[in-house]
Structures are given as structure tokens and as C-alpha cells.
Amino acid sequence: MKKGERVLISPQVTGYADWVEGTIIDVEKNPFVGKVITAKTDNGVIFFEKEYLFKQEDSASVCMQ
Numbered sequence: 001m002k003k004g005e006r007v008l009i010s011p012q013v014t015g016y017a018d019w020v021e022g023t024i025i026d027v028e029k030n031p032f033v034g035k036v037i038t039a040k041t042d043n044g045v046i047f048f049e050k051e052y053l054f055k056q057e058d059s060a061s062v063c064m065q
Contacts, residue, residue, distance in 0.1 A: 001056065003025065005023070005056065005057075006024075008056075009021075009039055010053040013049045022047065025040050026038035036049065039054065
């Protein structure tokens with residue numbers, strides 16, 4: 001994962017019922033917990049947490065209707 005990529009953010013992080021789309025704005029190597037991802041949603045809310053709580057958005061699974 002790297003800056004600028006689109007990701008889905010886990011409900012465990014956001015507190016929402018479903019996964020939320022966002023864009024990675026920072027990737028940090030934390031010596032205690034490993035890789036930490038910071039992502040910003042389309043409406044401007046910023047979330048950060050361990051890498052395993054984010055998944056890369058698969059363009060094939062996104063509905064384009």
C-alpha cells in the first residue's frame with residue numbers, strides 16, 4: 001500500500017456498519033506495531049490504524065452504474 005491508492009477502511013476503525021472508501025494519505029513504519037495506514041474519506045474524515053484493517057479497493061468489484 002502506498003500514498004494515493006484507494007482503500008476500504010474496516011468498520012472496526014470507523015465505527016460505521018460497512019466498509020468505507022478512502023484514499024491513503026500517509027504510510028508509516030511504526031517500530032512497535034508495524035505499518036500504520038492513514039486514509040482520508042471522500043467527505044474529509046481521516047482514519048489511521050494498522051495495515052490489516054484496510055484492504056485495497058478492487059476496481060472489478062466496484063459498481064459503475
